[in-house]
Amino acid sequence: MDVEKMLSAAKLRNTHQRKVVLQLLIEKGSPLSHSEISSILTEPLDKVTLYRTLQTLTDAGIAHQVQGLDGAWRFCAHDPDSEGCPGDHPHFLCLHCGKMFCLTNQRLPRIEVTEGMSVEGKQLVVYGCCSECKTETEDKLK
Amino acid sequence: MDVEKMLSAAKLRNTHQRKVVLQLLIEKGSPLSHSEISSILTEPLDKVTLYRTLQTLTDAGIAHQVQGLDGAWRFCAHDPDSEGCPGDHPHFLCLHCGKMFCLTNQRLPRIEVTEGMSVEGKQLVVYGCCSECKTETEDKLK
DNA sequence: TCGACAAACGCAACTAGCTTGCATTCTAAA
DNA sequence: TTTAGAATGCAAGCTAGTTGCGTTTGTCGA
Numbered sequence: 575m576d577v578e579k580m581l582s583a584a585k586l587r588n589t590h591q592r593k594v595v596l597q598l599l600i601e602k603g604s605p606l607s608h609s610e611i612s613s614i615l616t617e618p619l620d621k622v623t624l625y626r627t628l629q630t631l632t633d634a635g636i637a638h639q640v641q642g643l644d645g646a647w648r649f650c651a652h653d654p655d656s657e658g659c660p661g662d663h664p665h666f667l668c669l670h671c672g673k674m675f676c677l678t679n680q681r682l683p684r685i686e687v688t689e690g691m692s693v694e695g696k697q698l699v700v701y702g703c704c705s706e707c708k709t710e711t712e713d714k715l716k
Numbered sequence: 717m718d719v720e721k722m723l724s725a726a727k728l729r730n731t732h733q734r735k736v737v738l739q740l741l742i743e744k745g746s747p748l749s750h751s752e753i754s755s756i757l758t759e760p761l762d763k764v765t766l767y768r769t770l771q772t773l774t775d776a777g778i779a780h781q782v783q784g785l786d787g788a789w790r791f792c793a794h795d796p797d798s799e800g801c802p803g804d805h806p807h808f809l810c811l812h813c814g815k816m817f818c819l820t821n822q823r824l825p826r827i828e829v830t831e832g833m834s835v836e837g838k839q840l841v842v843y844g845c846c847s848e849c850k851t852e853t854e855d856k857l858k
Numbered sequence: 859t860c861g862a863c864a865a866a867c868g869c870a871a872c873t874a875g876c877t878t879g880c881a882t883t884c885t886a887a888a
Numbered sequence: 889t890t891t892a893g894a895a896t897g898c899a900a901g902c903t904a905g906t907t908g909c910g911t912t913t914g915t916c917g918a
Contacts, residue, residue, distance in 0.1 A: 587885055589895065608875075620897045625876065627895090643839075645787035645904075646875065664827050669836065683825045685806050685840070690847025694811065697785075698827070698840040705832025729914055731866065750904075762868045767905065769866090787875075788904065 575653055584634035591619060595627050596636065596651055605640055605648030605665060605674040640665045640674065640697055648674045665697070668704035670711075675704070717795055726776040733761055737769050738778065738793055747782055747790030747807060747816040782807045782816065782839055790816045807839070810846035812853075817846070 577596045581588050598614060599606065606614075608624060628649045631637040637651040648665075662682050666675045682698055703711075719738045723730050740756060741748065748756075750766060770791045773779040779793040790807075804824050808817045824840055845853075 587894065589885075591896075621875095622877080622898080623896055630895095641783065641785060641787070643783060644874090645783070664838075666829055666833060668833075675830065675833075677827065677829065680827060683840075685819065685822060685842050687808055687819065687842060687844075688817065688847070690850060691808060691810075691817075692844045692850060693842055694844040696806075696840065696842040698825075698838065700827050700829060700835055700838040702829075702834045702836040705830070708832060708834060729865065731914070733867075763904095764869080764906080765867055772866095786904095 580636055580653070584636055586630060586634055591623055592627055592630070594619070595624065596631060599631075599637060599649060599651035600653055603650070603652075604676060605650040607642065607646045607648045607672070607674075609646070611649075640699065642667050642672070642674060643669070643699065643701055644672065650676065665699050666704070667699055667701045668707055669701055670703055670707040673704060673706075722778055722795070726778055728772060728776055733765055734769055734772070736761070737766065738773060741773075741779060741791060741793035742795055745792070745794075746818060747792040749784070749788045749790045749814070749816075751788070753791075782841065784809050784814070784816060785811070785841065785843055786814065792818060807841050808846070809841055809843045810849055811843055812845055812849040815846060815848075 575583075577593045577600070578588050580596065581592055586592065594615065594617070595611065598611060602614075608621070608628070611624060611628075612619065612621065628637065628639070628647075631651060632639050632649065637649050639647045639649050641647050663680055664677045664682065666677055668674070677700070682696055685693070685696060687693055717725075719735045719742070720730050722738065723734055728734065736757065736759070737753065740753060744756075750763070750770070753766060753770075754761065754763065770779065770781070770789075773793060774781050774791065779791050781789050781791050783789050805822055806819045806824065808819055810816070819842070824838055827835070827838060829835055
């Protein structure tokens with residue numbers, strides 16, 4: 575499905591900015607932070623617009639968001655036709671390069687909360703060093 | 717164990733500020749954010765000192781930290797003598813009042829990461845509405 | 859008990875991530 | 889084609905957290 579159809583299906587207006595951002599998120603496949611998106615985009619996009627666009631896509635269910643330990647939110651979109659990244663899985667965050675990865679082969683566990691609490695969502699972030707950074711630091715030590 | 721002994725046991729200097737902060741964390745028992753701590757403390761404490769104190773306590777293993785969805789870190793300490801809050805459990809965050817609770821009756825699940833990644837830690841945050849806020853909003857609707 | 863020194867503190871300035879308000883521009887439906 | 893409401897872009901502002909540096913304070917040895 576192309577981005578225009580995805581936006582229409584979600585009853586969102588087909589603006590140029592939304593198409594560009596959504597296209598990028600789908601292409602990359604892994605969760606991207608606001609700053610990562612800005613630096614990848616070839617044309618300048620106002621930061622407020624980018625925040626609002628990402629929020630809109632998330633609210634519409636096209637994208638999902640996860641928070642890194644740096645306090646920055648990362649956003650990931652998926653094509654509804656294909657095997658996607660529905661969001662209910664753990665995420666891995668590399669503390670060295672800041673890149674985030676979806677661990678799509680696992681589900682989030684069921685958590686029992688105290689009587690009276692109502693659960694709206696949950697997120698599990700595993701952090702450490704990704705394979706790429708690990709080989710880099712090992713190379714430096716040589 | 718009193719706070720002085722805890723600090724000495726961790727090979728940390730017994731400064732007035734550390735004792736006050738650690739005492740507060742132990743008394744409250746649930747994870748507190750920087751701003752919550754500042755507002756509870758009766759005597760003023762420099763914000764940089766508070767950040768550094770909390771970091772020191774965490775590094776020493778006396779306290780542990782969890783991040784809320786608002787981007788703020790919350791800190792929790794436990795008396796090593798008693799049944800404590802060792803940190804390897806999920807946390808519940810109330811999106812209405814911002815309070816955080818330890819779900820100490822559960823463990824964090826084991827997560828399989830992709831080949832080559834090394835795991836340094838993980839955190840699972842469940843969010844929603846706590847029982848106190850829920851009854852409050854229900855009362856308003858009446 | 860006293861003095862030296864490293865550790866800790868407190869102040870100012872700064873950065874990143876994100877939000878609010880408002881005027882301008884654009885999309886989509888009539 | 890018109891037009892109302894939605895989306896964008898700019899300026900300003902907020903909160904969480906960091907860095908640098910001079911001053912103060914525990915701690916340990918004499």
